[in-house]
Amino acid sequence: MRWPRPAPPQAKPLRDASPMSLERFEALADAFGADLSRWPETDRAAAQGLAEASPSARARLAQADALDAVLGLSRVAAPSAELRQRLLAGAPKPNAIRAAAAGPRSARAKLLRWLSGLGAVGVLTSGAVVGATVVSVSAASHGEADSMAGLYDQANTLDAGGA
Amino acid sequence: MTAQGKAEHDPDEALLRRVAAGDQAAIQALIARKLPRICALAARMLGDAMEAEDVAQEAFLRVWRQAPTWRSGEAKFDTWLHRVALNLCYDRLRRRREQPAAAPPDQVDPAIGADVTIEIMQTSIRVQAALSELPARQRDAILLHHYQELSNIDAAAVLGVSVDALESLLARGRRALRARLQGLR
Numbered sequence: 001m002r003w004p005r006p007a008p009p010q011a012k013p014l015r016d017a018s019p020m021s022l023e024r025f026e027a028l029a030d031a032f033g034a035d036l037s038r039w040p041e042t043d044r045a046a047a048q049g050l051a052e053a054s055p056s057a058r059a060r061l062a063q064a065d066a067l068d069a070v071l072g073l074s075r076v077a078a079p080s081a082e083l084r085q086r087l088l089a090g091a092p093k094p095n096a097i098r099a100a101a102a103g104p105r106s107a108r109a110k111l112l113r114w115l116s117g118l119g120a121v122g123v124l125t126s127g128a129v130v131g132a133t134v135v136s137v138s139a140a141s142h143g144e145a146d147s148m149a150g151l152y153d154q155a156n157t158l159d160a161g162g163a
Numbered sequence: 164m165t166a167q168g169k170a171e172h173d174p175d176e177a178l179l180r181r182v183a184a185g186d187q188a189a190i191q192a193l194i195a196r197k198l199p200r201i202c203a204l205a206a207r208m209l210g211d212a213m214e215a216e217d218v219a220q221e222a223f224l225r226v227w228r229q230a231p232t233w234r235s236g237e238a239k240f241d242t243w244l245h246r247v248a249l250n251l252c253y254d255r256l257r258r259r260r261e262q263p264a265a266a267p268p269d270q271v272d273p274a275i276g277a278d279v280t281i282e283i284m285q286t287s288i289r290v291q292a293a294l295s296e297l298p299a300r301q302r303d304a305i306l307l308h309h310y311q312e313l314s315n316i317d318a319a320a321v322l323g324v325s326v327d328a329l330e331s332l333l334a335r336g337r338r339a340l341r342a343r344l345q346g347l348r
Contacts, residue, residue: 027330027334028330030333030334030337030338031330031331031333031334031337032308032315032330032333033309033337038308038312039315040315040316040326040330041314064337067337067340067341067344068309070290070340070344070347071290071305071309071310071340073283073286073287073290073347074207074287074290074291074294074310075283075284075287076202076203076206076207076212076215077202077206077212077215078199078202079198079199079202079216079219080216083198083202083216083219083220084194084198086220087194087198087219087220087223088190088191088194090223090224090227091182091185091187091190091223091227092182092183092184092185092190092227092230092231093185094184094185094186094187095184095185
């Protein structure tokens with residue numbers, strides 16, 4: 001999470017068992033509207049009890065309900081199909097596809113590591129003892145070089161195909 | 164009572180893990196679950212459907228980037244997403260204030276649909292205008308709680324206020340709306 005978060009709001013202690021005053025009921029109706037399921041969880045049971053018992057509480061709920069209905073008249077457009085397509089195009093790709101996409105880069109990296117290894121071998125062998133050692137290393141590496149060159153070609157082919 | 168704004172049980176977390184793995188069904192499910200809500204929030208914040216879609220697209224780009232490194236237990240994904248969308252809307256509203264010569268957003272949204280009558284459209288515009296005239300924090304509280312149907316705890320977490328402060332913002336905002344929208348319906 002990157003967005004800074006302030007200290008989380010603290011929940012009030014449970015008040016289910018306590019009767020609710022009409023004043024508190026009205027304040028909650030003014031804030032949260034007529035649907036008791038949208039009221040703070042800790043107040044719902046007591047509010048339900050008062051709503052059943054008090055005509056004044058029910059009148060306040062009716063007032064809140066009228067405003068809820070007016071607010072419900074606000075309409076907004078549904079997201080377009082084009083937006084959904086744009087989102088899908090930018091979404092994460094399946095792991096298998098990502099692995100295939102990463103393959104050519106891995107092969108290229110291996111080839112570069114191998115070539116740098118050859119350079120190191122060259123430095124180590126550039127001395128008095130050259131002849132047979134170099135021939136031996138070159139011969140041993142030749143098969144791998146062919147193999148890596150093949151992967152490199154494959155990488156280029158995949159790159160070209162993906163372009 | 165759940166932890167405030169935190170993800171003791173985040174209903175989106177499992178889906179988000181599948182999104183991070185590139186599961187196309189999960190990606191489509193997440194879009195279906197969240198996109199209409201985020202577009203609606205941005206449309207009501209900005210009063211402009213095109214800008215709302217731009218905000219939604221940017222918010223989802225951040226989701227795609229964030230999904231692989233999402234840390235569970237810190238915040239609910241839905242709360243985080245609302246905060247991202249809200250911040251993107253704030254940026255655009257700020258730019259409008261800094262560039263007052265820019266064309267105002269369309270007041271009538273042609274994308275709402277042909278089945279909506281002129282009368283419904285006019286009523287909707289009036290409600291939208293009343294919302295946009297509220298002080299910003301009152302407007303945001305009402306959008307998050309009434310329209311986005313966030314709980315009081317989650318809405319307070321998005322706004323970075325206490326639940327008592329949220330209740331006060333909602334009450335003042337609704338009182339102002341009642342006065343401005345008298346006679347409707």
